[in-house]
Amino acid sequence: HTSQRPKVLVICGSGLGLLADGAANKQTFRYQDIPNFPVSTVEGHEGCLVFGTIENTSCVFMQGHFHLYEGYSLCQVTFPVRIFKLIGVETVLVTNASGAICPDFKVGDIMIIKDHINLPGFAGQHPLCGPNDERFGIRFPCMSDAYSKDLRRLTWDVGNEIGCSDFIREGVYCMVSGPNFETIAEARMLLILGCDSVGMSIVPEVTVAKHCGLRVLGLSLITNMVSLDYSREEKVNHEEVLQISKMRAEVLQKMVTMLISRCQQQSINTH
Numbered sequence: 001h002t003s004q005r006p007k008v009l010v011i012c013g014s015g016l017g018l019l020a021d022g023a024a025n026k027q028t029f030r031y032q033d034i035p036n037f038p039v040s041t042v043e044g045h046e047g048c049l050v051f052g053t054i055e056n057t058s059c060v061f062m063q064g065h066f067h068l069y070e071g072y073s074l075c076q077v078t079f080p081v082r083i084f085k086l087i088g089v090e091t092v093l094v095t096n097a098s099g100a101i102c103p104d105f106k107v108g109d110i111m112i113i114k115d116h117i118n119l120p121g122f123a124g125q126h127p128l129c130g131p132n133d134e135r136f137g138i139r140f141p142c143m144s145d146a147y148s149k150d151l152r153r154l155t156w157d158v159g160n161e162i163g164c165s166d167f168i169r170e171g172v173y174c175m176v177s178g179p180n181f182e183t184i185a186e187a188r189m190l191l192i193l194g195c196d197s198v199g200m201s202i203v204p205e206v207t208v209a210k211h212c213g214l215r216v217l218g219l220s221l222i223t224n225m226v227s228l229d230y231s232r233e234e235k236v237n238h239e240e241v242l243q244i245s246k247m248r249a250e251v252l253q254k255m256v257t258m259l260i261s262r263c264q265q266q267s268i269n270t271h
């Protein structure tokens, strides 16, 4: 149904579907119309695939991704990554919403993901469990460099250029399965473990992307501060998460658009 063959996949997190607005020549397909594709069941995830171009780079945007807490297996959650690998995607830009564990972070910060902790993976909920499909990658993939150093550096440069260096951070994202937000004891445990932010997504997709040799950049929007203190009265909710995502979506869209055009320039220069 499309002649576009994207090189870049952008996965849009909660309330971040607007990231596709920077693309030209758009073609949109609803997940529900694609055979065997999961459908989005969470508010803030439109459930559409948008093909389009940024400068001369062909991209595909997933407006909405899938979560364990929706009842999907990790095989279903990560299925689109392998589809796009087969279509010819080389770079994956994942975005999501997360709560700050690091007390120095502020709501509205954009955290470049330096590394992650796969908490469900520790308990055997891992997308690469089961027979290894050698067509995609090796049995024991290395994850010590899951997030591209070059793309992280480029993100700092782009952030400086568009004047948002004040709210760019770098840190470690921890995935929990959800759907409940953390207890205070859990949040304190995550702080001790070295997590800077926590959310319920993207680690399975990043793991599968890295396994099949894709280059990954992760951007996590800090939508709330996670309570580390029993005296704190504020309570997090999904509406607040979506509200902050909408507030920052325009800046993130500018960043993503510039990053994609710069990536293209870089690959032209290095080939």
Ligand SMILES: O=P(O)(O)O[C@H]1O[C@H](CO)[C@@H](O)[C@H]1O
Pocket: 012, 013, 014, 042, 067, 095, 096, 097, 098, 178, 199, 200, 201, 202, 237, 238, 241
């Ligand atoms: O990770 P994304 O889907 O961006 O969204 C985060 O926000 C939702 C909770 O408000 C959860 O889905 C959590 O993972």
Ligand code: HPA
Pocket: 097, 098, 099, 100, 181, 182, 198, 199, 200, 223, 224, 225, 226, 236, 241
């Ligand atoms: O505080 C949070 N915890 C888990 N997931 C989240 N997604 C957005 N905020 C949060």
